[in-house]
Amino acid sequence: MSKTRFAYFCQSCGYESAKWLGKCPSCQQWNTFAEEIIEKANTSVPNWKTASTTLQRANKPVKVADITFKEEHRLLTPDNEFNRVLGGGIVAGSLVLIGGEPGIGKSTLMLQLALQMPNIKVLYVSGEESEHQVKMRAERLAPVGSKQLAVGSQRSEAGSGCYILTETSTQNIFKQIEELEPDLVVIDSIQTLHSSHIESTPGSVSQVRECTAELLRFAKESGTPVFLIGHITKDGMIAGPKILEHMVDTVLQFEGDQHHVYRILRTIKNRFGSASELGIYEMLGEGLREVSNPSEILLSQRDELLSGITISTTLEGMRPMLIETQALVSPSPYGTPQRTATGFDSRRMSMLLAVLEKRCGFNLGAKDVFLNITGGIRVEDPAIDLGLAAAIVSSHQDIAVPFKTCFAGEIGLSGEIRAVNRVEQRIAEAQKLGFEQIFISKYNLPSGGQDKKGVDLSRYKIDIKVVSSIEEVFEILFG
Numbered sequence: 001m002s003k004t005r006f007a008y009f010c011q012s013c014g015y016e017s018a019k020w021l022g023k024c025p026s027c028q029q030w031n032t033f034a035e036e037i038i039e040k041a042n043t044s045v046p047n048w049k050t051a052s053t054t055l056q057r058a059n060k061p062v063k064v065a066d067i068t069f070k071e072e073h074r075l076l077t078p079d080n081e082f083n084r085v086l087g088g089g090i091v092a093g094s095l096v097l098i099g100g101e102p103g104i105g106k107s108t109l110m111l112q113l114a115l116q117m118p119n120i121k122v123l124y125v126s127g128e129e130s131e132h133q134v135k136m137r138a139e140r141l142a143p144v145g146s147k148q149l150a151v152g153s154q155r156s157e158a159g160s161g162c163y164i165l166t167e168t169s170t171q172n173i174f175k176q177i178e179e180l181e182p183d184l185v186v187i188d189s190i191q192t193l194h195s196s197h198i199e200s201t202p203g204s205v206s207q208v209r210e211c212t213a214e215l216l217r218f219a220k221e222s223g224t225p226v227f228l229i230g231h232i233t234k235d236g237m238i239a240g241p242k243i244l245e246h247m248v249d250t251v252l253q254f255e256g257d258q259h260h261v262y263r264i265l266r267t268i269k270n271r272f273g274s275a276s277e278l279g280i281y282e283m284l285g286e287g288l289r290e291v292s293n294p295s296e297i298l299l300s301q302r303d304e305l306l307s308g309i310t311i312s313t314t315l316e317g318m319r320p321m322l323i324e325t326q327a328l329v330s331p332s333p334y335g336t337p338q339r340t341a342t343g344f345d346s347r348r349m350s351m352l353l354a355v356l357e358k359r360c361g362f363n364l365g366a367k368d369v370f371l372n373i374t375g376g377i378r379v380e381d382p383a384i385d386l387g388l389a390a391a392i393v394s395s396h397q398d399i400a401v402p403f404k405t406c407f408a409g410e411i412g413l414s415g416e417i418r419a420v421n422r423v424e425q426r427i428a429e430a431q432k433l434g435f436e437q438i439f440i441s442k443y444n445l446p447s448g449g450q451d452k453k454g455v456d457l458s459r460y461k462i463d464i465k466v467v468s469s470i471e472e473v474f475e476i477l478f479g
Helices: 080-086 106-115 131-145 170-180 205-222 243-247 346-359 382-397 423-432 470-478
Strands: 004-010 033-039 095-100 122-126 162-166 184-188 226-231 250-256 262-270 278-284 287-290 309-316 319-331 339-342 367-373 405-407 437-441 463-467
Touching (some): 033 205, 080 262, 080 278, 106 287, 122 170, 131 162, 170 205, 205 243, 339 346, 346 367, 346 382, 463 470
Parallel strands (some): 095 226, 095 250, 122 184, 437 463
Antiparallel strands (some): 004 033, 250 262, 262 278
């Protein structure tokens, strides 16, 4: 047995130091260094088998023109939202990290996915729960797959390909993987695993990094996709070293408020698809339900006209959505006016208020302004600028915006309405949901009839209001 050595690791970013430091030079965090015992590099050659094929194989440089390319085979799951977030399905040999707050539904999502794939052999490794606890959850999730796991003494097809393993040692896990030869592996969670090559405790920086490296080597050499469930810190970051997110192929964030029933699966990083997709689920007693039409949760049902409420169009990845934007403008009872934005960038809100005051003459400097994006989501699409500006003016003037009216436009510093991307999808989504008119920029139209890039207004039945400045919008809406 080789001699071990001590090292200090930052628990926030994974920075390694030979001595204790009060402040991390990498992430600038205080009091984050902890002592860990690690082995020398020449004796810690981890591998998911007794001998690594990587050490036996020597790659040679190849010309780009000589590399044969074939489209990667993707494994489609019954969950369309999950397929969309991954970029069209699960890629063979990919390593996917799913992070989220405790109790948000990460284990429920992955176990439900494993139970809904009867033709795929799935190994669900649980380091946090016993077999009986996983079984109880599986019984509760059985109706989601439209088939019961057990009825009397008969067992149906649902869950027949899902195997449960309660183990935390990576060496024992790889032994079971070698015997079972699963098509998909789920690790719940990566913070509970430990490798015998590292002598530190489970959940430490070196253990998380080492276990992930072993799983990454296994996924790439065997072509088996691996899903890792990870916890997040109080700051909302995935627990463990930052290098963990660089090692994996895809990082998914499972978000939501535990006091609400809706959950959002957001792509943070994706080497095999778009990094701006999201999937929406509804948390029910029998599991997670896919929300195929996100506008049903982002638009509230109103029986009467209220000021300060507008509907804006936004895009998340390739999916158009209509969201409700709310604004409240009131006299400030204190000396300093408040500026609060929920689900929107507060600095961009300040820019919109400055444009409204400078270009349109609205006196908002002494008013409290509150903005809210309903549904609990955060939107960074600049196409909602026009809808927010209309909501602010509507609340300031106490004049309601008409029903069935939506907006799609970016506001410039001079008050012009700038063009937005993929406006045809936004118009089609508004028309599908029964809206009667939509405001867009005139710069989205073809110029002089020569440019073929633009919106063909004759294709749509919805009334399209083409505007070039915010003064035109307010004149149409408020007279």
